[in-house]
Amino acid sequence: MHYRRLFFVFAVLGAVTLGACRRESPEPPAPPQEQEDPGPDLDSLQRVQDSIAAAEAEARRQAELERAQADARATLEQMVFFDYDESAITPQAEQVLRQKVEILEASPNVRIRLEGHTDERGSVEYNQALGNRRAESVREFFVQFGLSADRFQTTSYGEERPLVNRSDEEAWAQNRRVEFVITAGADQINPPNM
Amino acid sequence: MRVTSLLSTALARLVVVGAAIALALPTGAQGQDVEERFPGVSLGITYDGREAATLAIQPFTGVSGGEEIASQVQGIIGRDLRYSNRFQVLDSLPRGISRDEVDYGLWDQIGADFLVTGRVEGAGITSTLVVELHDIVYREVMDRARFPLPNPDSGDFRMAVHTAADEIVYWATGDPGIAATRVVYSQRMEDGNQELWVVDFDGENRRRITDHASISMSPAWSPDGNRVAYVSYRTGLPRIYELNLSTGEERSVPAPREGDYITPTYTPDGQSLIFAVVGGRRSGLFTYNIVRECCFANISEGPYEDISPTVSPDGSRIAFNSNRLGEGAPQIYLVPVGGGQANLLSPYTPGRPGYYSSPDWSPLGNRIAFHGRVDRGMPHQILISEVGTGTRSNRLVQVTSQGRNEDPSWAPDGRHLVYVGERNWGRGLFIVDAVTGNERTLVSGIRPNVPAWSPSLASGVTADR
Known part of the structure; x- marks a missing residue:
């Protein structure tokens, strides 16, 4: 050898x-x-x-x-989760979002639809608004890091598209989330600039 | 014999009164229990203590082929009158009592205040239902009408019979009946999508009216009952559409600004929709004239979400839901329809704000139903608040107490509400009479969302006196 x-x-x-x-x-x-x-x-x-x-x-x-x-894309598409009845970014979500920011800075052609979701508790219609507010929180986080707001579209499914179809704390925690759908530039995702 | 009958009549009335007390007591007790939980709640239901009139139904007769459906027609009307919660209904009477002449003395002994008689003339497409309402005390016919009946196999048949039942309620009470109405709601399907469904007020004739393999939800009836506005995610984003129920045609609300277009409702003239646009840094209530397809305009706007608008029957004010007082603490507000100062309606208490949502303005104008809870973990219940001319009312009643209950919608009589209920055995749509507290299941075994009760749909069948 x-x-x-x-x-x-x-x-x-x-x-x-x-x-x-x-x-x-x-x-x-x-x-x-x-x-x-x-x-x-x-x-x-x-x-x-x-x-x-x-x-x-x-x-x-x-x-x-x-x-x-692929890693960058997976990071971009990684969901972030929220506390009950809250739209504030949690510390865990912030870690994920910071990684996304680095990728988005290196990938200026990527556009993303932020889809907010809630758990099943509370009012159906209020939850539609709450899901949107969660998506807006994510957009604001990105904007604070210098990314252009118009790269992101927000929408909400409220409680209508649960990730886990059960009624317990664990399922609810999984369902309170924002999903990231790449709507443009999926073939132009670059890893973070070193 | 006469004495025995009178005694049994008196006993029967005692039983009725007893039932009324039994009904009132537990709910009253709940009211007190609830008082600690909902600020300002004074009584569980608005039970007025009056004994309901006893209404008897003489077995319907038929001639020229009408015999075949007479008892079916009577059965529909009997249940309609019972579901009106306005009468003690006696309709399980022996067939032998059936005859064309009315024996007022006999009905007086039985204890009836009113008597309904009915005769079906003819069969197939040419049949007619003749209905009479008799006043037993004055021993006279109060009112009568002839109702053309479509073929019993047709989809309009039951609605024509319901129309007759509503006429009887109107004759006896002066108030509109609600039998000729329907409820539209969204139902979560096996694949996770939601479609709109419609069901008659008595739980019959349930059918799907959309097929978009998407989420369709938050339906609202146009005041003429011909159109349903709703939210659909069919393009990937929630947008508002209007379905014409007779033609199947659809119109859509344009989306000139970014955001989710949700929670539509009609203005009383049926011309315009009022809805929420949520998203971006500012959300708000907007209006759009769906008939003329113009005039997109803003009503309220701010760094919070105003959603779920409902318009007063005189068209002057809007009640809506907003998180202006904080996240996780939505409240009900009132605002002039042209926009302006919003005033709080729900029982907000500083430090213990509660969660109140999904208002619906009574067709009578005097009350607003919504659902809510005080503390996290408490089940949501249906509440009714009086609407004064002032800013805030302190008269609030709770009309449900079992399980959890959300998204109330008023019947056109302004006393019945339909809502989504969850019980330990499952979910469904329930109906409560806010006067007696009587609750019944409309649809069960499904996962319904946000129902809307139609206006009277009886106009298609006119009584021919």
Whole structure:
């Protein structure tokens, strides 16, 4: 194993040197893999190996980017929850919303519909208003962090679309929520800027 | 024999009085119990202590084919009159007593104040119901009318019979009956969607009137009973639509400003809708002329939510629900229909604000029903507040006490209310008579939301005297 790693380091150094010498090559240097038995025509073999390595690296980068984008999307779509009869942002919700802010800053084309929900207690119609107020609380949070208000639309389903169809404290806590529906720029979600 | 009859009559009346006391006592006791909970509540129900008149129904007869449906018609009318809560109804009488002449002496002995007789003439599409109301004390016919009856298989048949029942109530009391009415409500379906349903006042003829595979809710009747305004999420956002019940055509309220368009109600002229637009930094009540399709205008606006408007029958004032006094503590307010100073109606107490919601203005103009509770954890109950000409009334009554009850809507007689009730056995729509406290189940075994009681729908069938 040690030998392999050593060889890998040398190979990289060699590739870098090679790359530096060949200005005409548009390919960025990349670490070749598994060079157990270099053939006689070192130069052409090296070119093939370089391009394979570059493609693999590119695929890896792409996969990582996609994973990061998927993570970002999951974070954007993560629900936040509220206390009974309240529309104030809880500390737990704030943590989630701060992560969303970072993603939204890096993804200016993303637009979101904020859908407020309530538990089943209280008045049906008052709960429609309460759900909307929860969605507005989230929008205001985003605006305070410098995001443009018109990237967000708010609406409410009141108590009519419960996440958990039971009548107990646990279900009610799950049902008092704002959901995040991406309405534009879903293919332009960027992970947070570092 | 005569003495025995008189004695049994007297006994029967004692039983009636006893029943009235039995009814009044527990509810009165609840009233006192409740007084500690609802500020200003004085009595459970507005029981007036008067003995209800005894109304007997002589078995209906039929001629020329009318025999076949005579007892069915009588059954519908008998139940209608009982559900009016205005009479002690005697209608389980032996068939042998049926005849065309009225024996006033016999009915007097039985203890009847009123007697209803009925005859169905003819069958099929040409039949006619002849109804008479007799005053037993004066031994005379008080009123009579002929009602054309549609084919018993048609959807209008029961409504035509209900119309006759309402006429009887009007003859006997001078007040409108409510048998020829319906209730519209939304029902949560298996898939989580909600559709609008309509049911006759006696729980019959239940049917679905929307099919949007979405959430349809908060229905309101137009004053002529031909249209229903409601909220639908069919586009993904709650918007207000109006369904014409006879043509099936729909109109919609435009959405010129951002927000959720919810809780529509009609103005008494049937021209305009008043509704809430909730969202953005300011919410408010708005109006739109749905007939002329114009004139979107603002009534109230602020950094709080004004919702669930209901208009006084004279069209001068609006009652609505708002969280102006704090989140989690909605209250009922009154405001002039043109906008202006809003005054508190619900029994708000500083430090213990309570939660009051879903007002509905009585068609008689003098009272507003809503639901609420004082402290968290208490079940919501139906409350009625008097509406004076002043700003705030302290006369408040609680008309339900079992389970939890929400979203009341007045019948056109201004004394019955329909509402969503939850009992330990399930949910349904219930009806209470605010005068006697009598409660009955209208629909059960479903999950209903926000009902609305129609105006009288009897106009389609006119009495021919």
